[in-house]
Structure formats: C-alpha cells, structure tokens
Amino acid sequence: MKWPMHGANPQYIYEKTNLEMPVDAIDFSANINPLGPPPILLEMWNDLFQTVHLYPDPFASRLKEKISNKYGLHPKQLLIGNGAAEIISLLGRILAGKKVLLLQPAFSEYEEVCRINQCDIHHHYLSAETGWELIPSKLEKDIRHVDAIFLCNPNNPTGIYYPKQIVEELLAICKKNNCYVILDEAFYDFVIGYEDMLPLLKKFSNLIVIRSMTKMYSIPGIRLGYVVASEELIVQLQQFQSQWSINGIALRVGELLMGQETFQNKTQSYIEEEKERLFSFFRKAQFAYSNSAANYYLLRDTRLTDQKDFLTFLLNNGIIARHTYNYPSLEGEWLRFAIKSRLENQQLQGVVAKWKQSHPLSL
Ligand SMILES: Cc1ncc(COP(=O)(O)O)c(C=O)c1O
Incomplete structure (x- = not known):
C-alpha cells in the first residue's frame, strides 16, 4: 500500500x-501545540487584515530585525521561509548533485528534497536498542565522503534530544572534513533545558540552523520558518527563493510571536x-x-x-x-x-x- x-x-x-x-x-x-495559537493572534486578527492589500516586504526586514535582536544575530545571517519546509527545499537546491548523509530515522522531507535534486544520498542508522544514541566519532568514516549532513534536534520522529556537547563534537568532525551540518531545530522550543546552539555559529562556519514557527505557535496554516547561517550561504539560498514568498500576514504574525516567552x-x-x-x-x-x-x-x-x-x-x-x-x-x-x-x-x-x-x- x-x-x-x-x-x-x-x-x-x-x-x-x-x-x-x-x-x-x-x-x-x-505535532502541533495543543494549546493552539497564542491569544495575541486572535486579538490582532482584524489588524492583520490591513496587510492584505499590500505587497509584503520581500526582505522581511522588520521580522529579521526582531529575530536577530532576540537571539544576538546579524540580520544578514537570516533568511525567512514560507515554513521551514521552504528552507529545506532551498537547501536542496544548493545541495544539488552533492553527497548528503541522513541520520535515520529522520524527517522524510530531507530525503525527498535530496532525491529531487539528484543528491548522492547516504544513510547512517541510529538504533532503537540504544535509544537512538548518536556517537559522532562513529560517523567520521561516512562524513569524510559527504558534503552535508542533516541532524534534526530534537529528532523527528523519535523526539530524542542531542545535547550541545554532541552537536559540537559532530560540528568539529564535519568542519575538519569540509562538511555542512544542517541542524533542523523545528521543535527546539519544546525542549526543557534546551541549550542554545546559535552561538556555535561563531565557531563553526559549516553550521546551518533551521527553525519553524509552525509547531510551538500552532500556525501550520500560516507557513513561517527561518534559517540562520553564514552571510554567504544566506545570499546563495535567497537566489532560489521566489519573490514575496512569505505573505504579509505571516510576516506580521512572526513579529507578534517574537515576545511570547x-x-x-x-x-x-x-x-x-x-x-x-x-x-x-x-x-x-x-x-x-x-x-x-x-x-x-x-x-x-x-x-x-x-x-x-x-x-x-x-x-x-x-x-x-x-x-x-x-x-x-x-x-x-x-x-x-x-x-x-x-x-x-x-x-x-x-x-x-x-x-x-x-x-x-x-x-
Ligand atoms: C523536523 C521538521 N522540520 C521541518 C518541518 C517543516 O515545518 P514547517 O511547517 O515550518 O514547514 C517539519 C514539519 O513537520 C518537521 O517535522
């Protein structure tokens, strides 16, 4: 079937x-927040209508500024996406024809996007018997031969969270081998005691972080996510994005959600x-x-x-x-x-x- x-x-x-x-x-x-969207969205719903007759800001400047202020980033390190799914699909374009390692089990969209872009796909299987434990040194042999690796943290579908020390170990091995780490943090904001991985961007230019606003804020119908990476990579990704990809309501919603701790x-x-x-x-x-x-x-x-x-x-x-x-x-x-x-x-x-x-x- x-x-x-x-x-x-x-x-x-x-x-x-x-x-x-x-x-x-x-x-x-x-996997959407059972509490529904934050009340502020309903309160502001009529105001959001005011954005409908305008073209959205193609640079998403205000939202980028809010995100970068919140997380201590430079706006040029950011690209807003029509959901994290769009970001994954843009990454697929720059990975076209390249060798990619997927840690299985993983979000199925990685494989789909890599397949469409004729990537050479390799798998490393994490085992249920060890609780899907990730030991970066065990990956080194595979990493030597690939251009990028996807790591979802916490992982979808297992929900296993890999602490910063493991992510850092993986980044170091990948950096040594000229390999990008695509860290998908679509569900990071559900993790109690999550350790901020964004500061690792300073040390590791091979780190790409994807985030989704869909899950925590229960807005899968709005479509909003973003990617944080080096300025050069953001420029490359942007070239593949269609104009006005993120609609005006989504941009405004993103701004409202930034203060929802x-x-x-x-x-x-x-x-x-x-x-x-x-x-x-x-x-x-x-x-x-x-x-x-x-x-x-x-x-x-x-x-x-x-x-x-x-x-x-x-x-x-x-x-x-x-x-x-x-x-x-x-x-x-x-x-x-x-x-x-x-x-x-x-x-x-x-x-x-x-x-x-x-x-x-x-x-
Ligand atoms: C791990 C992971 N990354 C990215 C996405 C895409 O999220 P979005 O709804 O923001 O496009 C999903 C959606 O299920 C997901 O599970």
Whole structure:
C-alpha cells in the first residue's frame, strides 16, 4: 500500500486504508501545540487584515530585525521561509548533485528534497536498542565522503534530544572534513533545558540552523520558518527563493510571536505534565516508547513487529497516529503520536486500553 508521506490531513490515511473516518476522529499525527495559537493572534486578527492589500516586504526586514535582536544575530545571517519546509527545499537546491548523509530515522522531507535534486544520498542508522544514541566519532568514516549532513534536534520522529556537547563534537568532525551540518531545530522550543546552539555559529562556519514557527505557535496554516547561517550561504539560498514568498500576514504574525516567552513556558509545562501521565500509562500497559524531549513520541505494542493491526484499530476508533513506513529503520515497527490536550490524550489511553482488552494474548 502507498501510505501518505506526512502526518496531518488525516482524510488521506482513511482514503488509502479504505476505512471510514469517524466524525469525531482526533488527529495525533501532526505535532502541533495543543494549546493552539497564542491569544495575541486572535486579538490582532482584524489588524492583520490591513496587510492584505499590500505587497509584503520581500526582505522581511522588520521580522529579521526582531529575530536577530532576540537571539544576538546579524540580520544578514537570516533568511525567512514560507515554513521551514521552504528552507529545506532551498537547501536542496544548493545541495544539488552533492553527497548528503541522513541520520535515520529522520524527517522524510530531507530525503525527498535530496532525491529531487539528484543528491548522492547516504544513510547512517541510529538504533532503537540504544535509544537512538548518536556517537559522532562513529560517523567520521561516512562524513569524510559527504558534503552535508542533516541532524534534526530534537529528532523527528523519535523526539530524542542531542545535547550541545554532541552537536559540537559532530560540528568539529564535519568542519575538519569540509562538511555542512544542517541542524533542523523545528521543535527546539519544546525542549526543557534546551541549550542554545546559535552561538556555535561563531565557531563553526559549516553550521546551518533551521527553525519553524509552525509547531510551538500552532500556525501550520500560516507557513513561517527561518534559517540562520553564514552571510554567504544566506545570499546563495535567497537566489532560489521566489519573490514575496512569505505573505504579509505571516510576516506580521512572526513579529507578534517574537515576545511570547510566557506562552512557550506554559506550553512546555503542559506538555511535560501530559507526557509524564501518558508515559506512566504506557509503562503499565507494557508498551515501548521513545524517551522524547519534544511534543511527540514513538510508541509500539511490543507484541507486534509491524504495527499495522494496531494502527488500523486506532483509525477505526477515531485515533489517527502517524505511521512510520517511510522512515528507514522504523519501517512500520513504531507509531508516532503528538501530545495533545488532556482530554484527547485520555481518549487515546481509553482506545489503547480497549485494544489491549480485545487483544489480550500474544499476537
Ligand atoms: C523536523 C521538521 N522540520 C521541518 C518541518 C517543516 O515545518 P514547517 O511547517 O515550518 O514547514 C517539519 C514539519 O513537520 C518537521 O517535522
């Protein structure tokens, strides 16, 4: 079967599996903040309408200034994207025909974009048995032969967070071997105790950091992300971006979101509390889960190798999980779930309990 490429838009997984989507189905396949967008967006919604009749600033100057002030950067180190997805696709253009190393399991878009740009794609597999541990020295042999490596931190789909020391070790090996590190921090703002990696840009000109505003601020419909890198690289990336790629509402929304630390802290606490409750439930139910630092996690019924029956049961009961068939090394042996609201997480627990009850023996 051809599974949907990504989470979200759950109608497609029901279509592909020939199942009927319950009207009250809950989508756990998109990793978006369950608290919804910060209230300021609704308060300012009418004002945002004022931007509709104007062409957006093609240089995104005001937003760049706000981001660079917040993180101690120079605006020339920044490019704003129509979602982090656009940034990944622009990076694909400059990687065209080059050798790229992907740490698997990884966000599937890296491979897709590299494939379209005829990159020579190599994989290094992190293992579930070691909790997807990353040991940079073990990569050195592979790194010698590639031009760039993608590292997602915390990783999607596992949620594993690699501390700064590991990232720095990887950067040092890559620098020695003229290899770029593309550090995708789409979910960094969910990590409690996250260590700021941006200062590493001063020491490592081979570092490229991608960020998304979609996840924390629950604005996947607006499309907003950015990349931080050397000035020269930003100039190169910009050449491939279409004019006015980021719409005026998105730019204004980005500016409003720059001062939302309280919202971010509230979200982190909420997610942490839900995660503890969920993981305690899964432990008791003898399910395996990834030790996620993010707002999503991998889960598996250890009695199954392929989780298809479990996934189908969930879909029939209105719970939409993200399959992992297009994650090399996971290959359907895990399912990914977003951490959602208390009530929704409880509904998930209810359906998982029902699955265990109706499938009590070894499968
Ligand atoms: C790891 C990772 N990077 C980038 C993106 C793209 O984010 P955006 O919605 O900002 O385009 C996603 C979206 O799921 C993601 O999971």
